[in-house]
């Protein structure tokens with residue numbers, strides 16, 4: 231029986247594994263390898279930081295969830311994909327190294343959050359990208375007595391060569407990998423300090439390594455600028471953070487922003503395991519270039535989904551789910567199950583929530599790719615959308631089968 235290894239355990243890999251198993255049933259062995267037995271619903275980690283959710287509410291035990299759907303699970307840290315010899319090399323929790331062969335591999339191990347590229351991160355840096363970051367920030371916010379808060383993203387080290395086999399307009403150059411969480415967190419902080427009665431004690435500055443939210447239309451960016459104006463939030467463009475100090479942050483040109491609390495979406499680089507893999511599997515940034523079916527341009531039996539794939543710009547859960555679904559549909563056909571393959575079409579779809587003020591901004595935008603859809607709507611119902619999306623993910627244990635319908639609400 232063909233053996234499919236699925237690497238990773240969040241939006242991209244879980245969608246690929248669940249969808250493939252649903253489609254092919256007993257026609258293939260599907261095994262997920264993830265470095266953690268648990269996975270967390272990442273888009274609600276900012277909610278943990280402001281104290282409206284507990285991190286355990288967002289936790290899924292993959293060693294139970296996957297086998298209950300007929301998918302094997304192995305905890306292990308992938309160190310290398312040997313694409314020439316069809317092998318994945320990984321380290322088990324007991325420290326032993328395994329070289330496991332595959333017929334097909336679906337790579338969904340995401341990007342690398344390069345905190346090491348920011349001097350001072352260990353001492354003064356805060357974030358929301360992983361559960362431990364979110365709880366650390368929650369504790370810091372609880373004791374924060376007021377002052378300057380700087381929030382923004384680090385630079386995105388995007389790969390450019392070789393290019394994926396997709397239309398050129400699908401892969402714009404991006405200064406930041408993903409600024410949605412920055413936008414969301416900046417709204418949340420306003421609600422958080424409003425509730426605490428501390429708004430007059432806090433000055434929030436949002437910074438961006440390029441033009442802030444450049445993946446949205448000029449109209450939506452203007453709307454965001456107006457929202458920030460009304461909330462008293464300052465916006466600074468073209469600030470590529472290099473160092474975090476106790477009371478300021480410094481960019482590559484030596485510019486500074488006063489900051490007593492710095493919240494950063496770290497710089498994004500390619501995953502070290504991919505940089506360590508067969509060299510022509512990845513581009514010069516460490517991401518895997520594919521065609522529109524998520525098949526590697528060099529290795530026919532390697533698929534890449536989600537943030538690991540060079541075509542997902544920006545690095546977005548919505549695109550991770552879409553690429554996971556397409557890859558599994560394509561592979562199902564090769565495994566003898568005729569299946570309609572969805573068309574990859576990039577669109578920015580996300581919801582920036584502000585629970586304390588009871589509204590969220592729902593964004594849908596494809597203008598960066600040459601389309602004409604541009605929606606950015608603040609509404610109470612959008613807050614409910616985010617709540618439902620969180621519940622849906624937890625209820626299905628990360629199986630986003632209905633996501634393509636829900637995302638079009």
Ligand SMILES: Cc1cc2nc3c(=O)[nH]c(=O)nc-3n(C[C@H](O)[C@H](O)[C@H](O)COP(=O)(O)OP(=O)(O)OC[C@H]3O[C@@H](n4cnc5c(N)ncnc54)[C@H](O)[C@@H]3O)c2cc1C
Pocket residue numbers: 237238239240241242243244263264265266269272273274275276306307308309338339340341358359408410411495501503535536537538545546547548549550579580581
């Ligand atoms: C705070 C935050 C909020 C966000 N909110 C939204 C949102 O509201 N909507 C949206 O569309 N997008 C959102 N995003 C973006 C979205 O979370 C990512 O695009 C998405 O998680 C990418 O999914 P992925 O599965 O490709 O990669 P990842 O989420 O990075 O998952 C990679 C998986 O692989 C595992 N892994 C990594 N390295 C190895 C290794 N060497 N060996 C084995 N396993 C490994 C990881 O543990 C993880 O399980 C948000 C991002 C952040 C940081």
